[in-house]
Amino acid sequence: SQTIHQWPATLVQPVGSPLSLECTVEGTSNPNLYWYRQAAGRGLQLLFYSVGIGQISSEVPQNLSASRPQDRQFILSSKKLLLSDSGFYLCAWSAGPNYGYTFGSGTRLTVV
């Protein structure tokens, strides 16, 4: 069966520090991968998605970037965090168009 792993679960980082969140999927190949951000009590904002290795589409211009160095690995990064980067970050995968998403357990990021 397919599983998705996301870490760390919680992270407290100072303003101006770098960020690296990692997401890996097991049990499938060539998944579509997504990064979402969720502010407290708010909906899901799509940040990036990838349909293949090295292919990244950005939805929102911001302080973040994403990379997909391997088929089942998706990384969210920042060179310098801002206070506004705080939130709940979710990784998800799908088998392709019109297939449901499976979400990871999320990373709670607090920038102080």
Added chain:
Amino acid sequence: GENVEQHPSTLSVQEGDSAVIKCTYSDSASNYFPWYKQELGKGPQLIIDIRSNVGEKKDQRIAVTLNKTAKHFSLHITETQPEDSAVYFCAAFPGGYQKVTFGTGTKLQVIP
């Protein structure tokens, strides 16, 4: 692009009563409609979905109905229990695209 509206934003029901959450979508090409349940501090989980060639789908206490003509779909939870308390998100997939549009979420509170 696709636009999904979800109502209500909050819903309180007595244990044992039914709960209904409604979503409307704008793109008539959308053909896949999942519902997700998100418990506090966790990632959303798929609870039920429906495709455009089906009008209704049921899974125990949960059902989803789809009206393609009116472009709306609804989640029905019967005999609600305290563990049903969570945020529920609807979504619409505009066929052939790689990413989904989510509703803004409904916070359901089941009062014991």
